[in-house]
Amino acid sequence: MSRTGGDLVVESLTALGAQTVFGLPGQHALGLFDALRRSSLRYVGSRTEVNAAFAADGYARMTRSVTPLFVSTGPGALQTLAGLQEAVAASVPVFGISSQIPSAGLGGARRGFLHELPDQRASFRDIVKHTRVVRSASQIPSAIAEAWQIAACAPTGPVWLEIPQDILLADTDIPAVTELSGEPRALVPRPELIAEACRLLSEASRPVVLAGGGVVRGGAEQELLALAEKLGTPVVTTFGGRGAFAWQHPLSLQSWVEDWHTTEVLQDADILLVVGSGLGELSSNYHTFAPRGRVIQIEADLGKLESNHPALGIHSDAALALRALVSGVAQRTAPVPDLLPKIQERLDSQDLKLERDVLAAVREALPDDAPSFWDMTILSYWAWSAWDPRGGAMNSAQGSGGLGYAYPAALGAASTVDGPVLAVSGDGGAMYGISELATARQHNLRVTWLIVDDGGYGILREYMTGAFGEANGTELARPDFVALAESFGVPATLTSPERLRADLAKALSSDGPQVVVLPALLRMFAPTHLEQQ
Template sequence: MTHDHDLVLRPTEAQTAAALAPPPGRTGGDLVVETLRGLGATTVFGLPGQHALALFDAVGRSDLRLVGLRTENSAGFAADAYGRLTGEAVPLLLSTGPGALMSLPALAEAAAASAPVLAISSQVPSPGLGGGRRGHLHELREQSASFRDVVKSVHTARTPSQIPSVVAEAWESALTAPHGPVWVEIPEDVLRAETVIPQVTGMDASPRELAPRPELTALAAHWLSRAARPVIIAGGGVIRADAAGKLKQLAERLNAPVVTTFGGKGAFPWNHPLSLQSWLEDRHMTDFLEDADVLLVVGSGLGELSSNYHTFFPTGRVVQIEADLGKLESNHAALGIHADARLALQALLETVGPREDADAPARVRAVLSDIAARLAAQDLTLEQQLLTSIRSALPARSPSFWDMTILSYWAWSAFDAKHPNTMHSAQGAGGLGYAFPAALGAALAEPGSPVLAVSGDGGAMYSVSELATAKQYGLDVTWLIVDDGGYGILREYMTDAYDGRTTGTELTRPDFTALAASFGVPASTTTPATLREDLAAALTTPGPSVLVLPATLRMFAPTHLG
């Protein structure tokens, strides 16, 4: 019999030779790079800073591809998108203090969206740790404390020998369901110190699988098979687990209508007879979901947006499949199944019996018809036409990234993503400036596929410096900027809530076409009538481009109040 302690990995002859004759001049920074390469990393994002120079020097001497953006926040958004599209852990290299803190909004978005970002930050030299009183440039009293409540886990290396294990541990954490950003911190002197540690050649940080407990899936299958009006809510966990195919099989076996959350866009075919699409911010949809006698929630915590601003109160049984233990039953009592969506759906497919329901498609058509009638009464033709034009111009498998702007709010509900993992937005944490740098990360992850970014003029100003990045790397991203002269969604909210006062929402902005041209990026102004043609042309032209659409849009009437 073989015991675990008998399974000793013996070094190969090549590994032994490398260990006995390491290249001269290696540092702690080289240990980071060697570990990342051993784990499978090929691309890193980030910005250098004083305390992180040894790390960046090591990257520069390696075959890692370094993508340098103009702010740490943008670099974090780019890494987030690269991770969402590839499913890989993505290194984000940061310097101490201000540089590290500039990444916080991006890491908050990655945490909300379960994107596997591996943030590696320098720290002040080891003698200065713990007190915050030594007067080092960029010094914080306890830097990791600023990130502990944002990221999934925090890891620190205080000696060179700790680096490979610490980086591998963080890598495994980032990729174990639920995916998420992690934080690694290494002091400057440790990164700079020459090391006699052999080259890192044997790394393994395989993520742990999160399988469902069989007694739970057995009970869930029993309820679903015998339900009179089952409905499925599919969230972002279905996308992250690559489980859209299994979701479709289960829905069809149960004849259960499916609505996708905004984070789950594309998890279910938009025009399927059982598709309720994504109209979660609509009282007709809320009523339909409340009427379900068994509601299967897959990969969603039913947070604010997915619950129509917490006005959704299920009346039947709820089964919730969720990889994030903290989100399990966090908003509604349920049969909670702590599991990866793909593994849980597979278990249900192996257990659930077929369910006949010839009326399900008619019920779906009825609720979508009610929603369409409500919209038709509000004179919102322009907004719907813009989405139709974008959908027509954008290739079916091209990724799109949407900032926090009125057109994006529309897209959450009304845009057909066509395929899983192709539509992304910042609605997890809700920060501005996400779309364009995220689209740059996507273009690096999927070269050869044009990528669309959509921003308002207010959000565009958060990341306009990344036009230089787009030009430097020749990235195939088209940036559509809807210019309404302010923070349009906030203006609308304030108009409704504060007797028409719109404090702080009106903005002076640049001539975006001239600004883009100054970066050497082709730019032009479009109109609602020509958007489809102009956008199609921009998307088929290699390299970055900017389209500016002067337009003032409106949201559909709030539907969580009725």
């Protein structure tokens, strides 16, 4: 049997350790998918390219490994952009491999090829960490190893490789690829910076740690725990850092970063150690955070280092920097602010029993170690602050804030997780991924999809009503989600707030996909802000 450029692709990925590929075929990519058929790689196909990108993202978050995504030229490639934007915002190593028009059409001349773009690669340059167009079959293994390594290096993130149709289809006599290295380079902190950070932390009177998504993506949870316990310092986690620190630990101040009480604790610290966060809009309470003490920032993304606040900036992988700090700081204790009772008192005053009961029912129904994926919907906004992840990873689309993330990402996760996976969407966001019910059924993926049906884009309704007195463009006609799911062969349940815990627990215990629909009009809590003090 002859081998082609497509075989070089799958051989290279296999040699680097890939096990599963996500994507969607297209005419220019047929050589790639034909080779995939002959390989040992597992293929999980989605119904749209953006959902394939989200699925690869979910798989990569669960495995913490580079995850291939195969798509075709032009429209197929461009549809991945929203998914890749989420991946780069959340530092998820998705490896996009796209076909291209035949080599004769590259270079900008319009030859009239199907799916032709003057410069397809240009659409990805400002999104991903790295792009390259392969010009010959001999370049394929090295180009794949190069991109894999870049995706895996801290800060991890998506990369993009394009291979012309003729190169994928052409026979090759290049020997089969059996060994490649894509090991990431270690991003080690500079010792003089670590020494200064150790001195500042050891001498601080009111130190606080703010842990971001870089702790989770870098697998630095144990190092963070060791440092917090050695310093006796409280830890706040950002929305993206959920799971970086145990929710119920005595030093945990949880994740109420949109609450001014938390903002005040962070800015009152004489030394604030920020790990794996750029202190962006959400993590800084919409840029109301104004530190009065010294900030130490550990960040693998050089572009985010001191991008919002002056700091002792340490460009490093989170785990390596925290490990060095643990070795260098003095054993001590620090005061833990009485923060959480103030937040609970504020919530108690807002008549939010329905919202709190619904979130509690979801938490009680989901096994402690099961991962969850959340779309941009009101219940997710609650979960960002109030969800105890326990042993299961909480993942959401708040990196870039796009709709439609939860369900396809959960399907990607279920491709590697041995147990149930939860996806949570509103009715508006659910319509982005409804076609993926076919994917769930085809692969019998164990994802339970909770759809909170409030008749529209609920969070936008709240924002517009609050800003302008009434909303526009937020109300939606929608299908009978139960009947629609059942038409795909996916069992579905119409529930209520009172039955939610039991219905959701039953669905999660099943062996395949399930849908649970909750008609409910939820409200957001009102956060405190500086002007209210």
